[in-house]
Amino acid sequence: MSTATVERPPAAEPARRGRRRLLGALSGIAQVWLLVLLVIAWELVTRAVDDEFFPPPSAILPALRDMWFSGPAGDLFLTEKARADFGPSFRNLFLGWGLAGVIGVAGGVLIGRSRALGHLVEPVLHFLRSVPPPTLIPFLLALLDLGTQMQVATIVFGVVWPVLLNTIDGVRSVDRLQLETARVFGITGWLRMRRVILPSAAPKIFAGLRVSLGFALILMVISELVGAGQGIGAHILLAQQAFEIPQMWGGIVLLGVLGCLFNLVFALVERRALAWHDNARRND
Amino acid sequence: MSENMLEIDGLTHSYGDHTVLEKMSLRVPRGELVSIVGPSGCGKSTLLRCIAGLVRPTGGRVVLDGTAIDGVPDELAVVFQDYSRSLLPWLTVRDNVALPLRRRGGSRAERRAAAEEALTSVGLDGAGRKYPWQLSGGMQQRVSIARALAYRPSLLLMDEPFGSVDAQTREDLEDLVLRVHRDEGMTILLVTHDIDESVYVGDRVVVLGRDPGGVRAELPVHLPAPRDQTTTRAHPDFVSLRTEVSTLVRGAAAPTKTVVHE
Ligand SMILES: Nc1ncnc2c1ncn2[C@@H]1O[C@H](COP(=O)(O)OP(=O)(O)O)[C@@H](O)[C@H]1O
Ligand SMILES: [Mg+2]
Numbered sequence: 001m002s003t004a005t006v007e008r009p010p011a012a013e014p015a016r017r018g019r020r021r022l023l024g025a026l027s028g029i030a031q032v033w034l035l036v037l038l039v040i041a042w043e044l045v046t047r048a049v050d051d052e053f054f055p056p057p058s059a060i061l062p063a064l065r066d067m068w069f070s071g072p073a074g075d076l077f078l079t080e081k082a083r084a085d086f087g088p089s090f091r092n093l094f095l096g097w098g099l100a101g102v103i104g105v106a107g108g109v110l111i112g113r114s115r116a117l118g119h120l121v122e123p124v125l126h127f128l129r130s131v132p133p134p135t136l137i138p139f140l141l142a143l144l145d146l147g148t149q150m151q152v153a154t155i156v157f158g159v160v161w162p163v164l165l166n167t168i169d170g171v172r173s174v175d176r177l178q179l180e181t182a183r184v185f186g187i188t189g190w191l192r193m194r195r196v197i198l199p200s201a202a203p204k205i206f207a208g209l210r211v212s213l214g215f216a217l218i219l220m221v222i223s224e225l226v227g228a229g230q231g232i233g234a235h236i237l238l239a240q241q242a243f244e245i246p247q248m249w250g251g252i253v254l255l256g257v258l259g260c261l262f263n264l265v266f267a268l269v270e271r272r273a274l275a276w277h278d279n280a281r282r283n284d
Numbered sequence: 285m286s287e288n289m290l291e292i293d294g295l296t297h298s299y300g301d302h303t304v305l306e307k308m309s310l311r312v313p314r315g316e317l318v319s320i321v322g323p324s325g326c327g328k329s330t331l332l333r334c335i336a337g338l339v340r341p342t343g344g345r346v347v348l349d350g351t352a353i354d355g356v357p358d359e360l361a362v363v364f365q366d367y368s369r370s371l372l373p374w375l376t377v378r379d380n381v382a383l384p385l386r387r388r389g390g391s392r393a394e395r396r397a398a399a400e401e402a403l404t405s406v407g408l409d410g411a412g413r414k415y416p417w418q419l420s421g422g423m424q425q426r427v428s429i430a431r432a433l434a435y436r437p438s439l440l441l442m443d444e445p446f447g448s449v450d451a452q453t454r455e456d457l458e459d460l461v462l463r464v465h466r467d468e469g470m471t472i473l474l475v476t477h478d479i480d481e482s483v484y485v486g487d488r489v490v491v492l493g494r495d496p497g498g499v500r501a502e503l504p505v506h507l508p509a510p511r512d513q514t515t516t517r518a519h520p521d522f523v524s525l526r527t528e529v530s531t532l533v534r535g536a537a538a539p540t541k542t543v544v545h546e
Pocket of ligand 2: 328330365
């Protein structure tokens with residue numbers, strides 16, 4: 001068939017796209033400058049106050065570097081201590097978050113797709129979700145040994161809820177016509193799950209995972225503060241007890257930077273995975 | 285097996301207390317192309333949804349190939365009226381067309397080739413790697429037609445399938461449907477609001493009425509084959525038929541009940 005088509009895809013006009021990009025760049029620059037100004041203000045204020053509990057960034061950063069980032073180039077400049085502190089922390093963080101993600105998505109799919117099950121467990125879910133995870137640490141301490149198991153369990157219990165509830169919501173709000181299309185064209189079972197239900201729920205699942213990642217970092221630190229003896233949280237506690245205030249602040253700053261970094265990486269992955277979602281919405 | 289592909293008997297459907305279709309009956313012989321016209325809101329989409337097994341009618345039955353349908357029949361494809369919502373935005377155009385072919389078996393490469401072939405037949409060669417939201421409404425509509433054609437159903441339901449395409453493409457697609465119908469012997473029900481189109485493509489035109497919805501008239505179309513956009517539309521029989529259908533549709537738009545009461 002020859003197509004003398006007069007239809008044109010709805011592309012944003014170049015002028016508008018250009019302006020959007022310019023605005024994006026400007027706000028990026030503004031963000032960086034705000035950060036720089038804050039650090040300068042921090043430096044000035046802490047120097048003026050001159051309190052040993054509030055060292056200036058110019059004292060914190062060298063401590064940070066000496067502790068963790070002055071190793072050999074072959075080890076990416078990481079020191080022995082860096083490996084000893086970061087290793088357990090990251091392992092707990094990603095193990096806990098990963099397990100919570102798997103449990104949350106799998107459980108959410110089951111509960112969301114089965115009306116009976118959903119009806120049955122929903123009140124329990126909302127109760128469990130309302131329990132502040134750190135209060136479970138004493139219980140988990142009694143149940144599991146101090147250490148990795150307890151820490152991972154705390155993280156899993158604390159961060160599984162956003163993923164679980166968002167997945168339930170996501171798999172329930174699949175467009176009816178998309179489900180009917182699947183029925184008409186014989187797309188059933190696992191194929192339907194993989195190609196229709198999960199992608200449709202993906203924006204909500206990702207939102208849940210993102211919230212969970214933030215919580216996971218917090219819970220990682222909290223679980224390490226409870227006498228774990230290793231990890232970044234334990235380092236902060238030990239530095240404070242040893243009165244090494246710049247080293248303590250170094251740990252705090254590191255956690256802040258890590259939080260931002262994780263969020264950034266996650267946002268990039270999410271943007272790639274959900275490109276269809278943003279674009280489909282923009283063109284509507 | 286009955287020679288009728290589709291037998292609809294006393295089909296009644298209500299949404300709540302709003303009765304859309306009432307005791308409608310229709311027979312469709314195997315291999316026929318039936319055009320369905322009627323005023324908007326008379327239940328055309330509801331009828332197709334009942335046949336597709338997506339809606340369980342409140343009364344009556346739909347018999348397909350000799351068995352009353354219960355759930356979605358296997359050998360059936362639908363081009364939904366709301367085509368853009370029925371495409372999956374996270375899949376490329378080609379994968380949207382290829383996904384239903386999974387149950388037919390065959391390798392991934394074969395399915396992709398079949399999808400590309402169907403896309404070419406609707407004039408979308410080269411659009412396979414795009415996403416539905418990158419296409420205009422008319423192009424999305426053609427993707428949804430390609431998906432149904434690639435599926436090779438024995439019964440094809442099309443709900444106002446050419447509503448968003450430009451005039452030239454529309455004529456091409458009408459001829460494509462005629463060709464598929466002729467070459468593959470597919471039974472086709474095509475809902476349209478374009479009266480000329482209903483006569484041009486149909487072996488028979490069924491006029492539905494409103495309040496209550498049901499068949500008002502059935503007109504066989506005897507036009508010389510093969511049909512051709514210029515000569516067929518100029519044929520005297522075509523002209524008189526389209527006038528007749530037009531009058532019937534206008535009459536069907538007026539609710540019969542009201543007329544009786546007056
Ligand atoms: N899911 C639904 N729930 C309630 N009313 C509906 C629903 N679908 C359609 N209707 C109503 O049924 C009537 C017929 O609809 P429809 O079958 O879509 O008509 P058509 O396709 O001929 O325009 C309309 O009045 C419409 O508002
Ligand atoms: Mg309709």
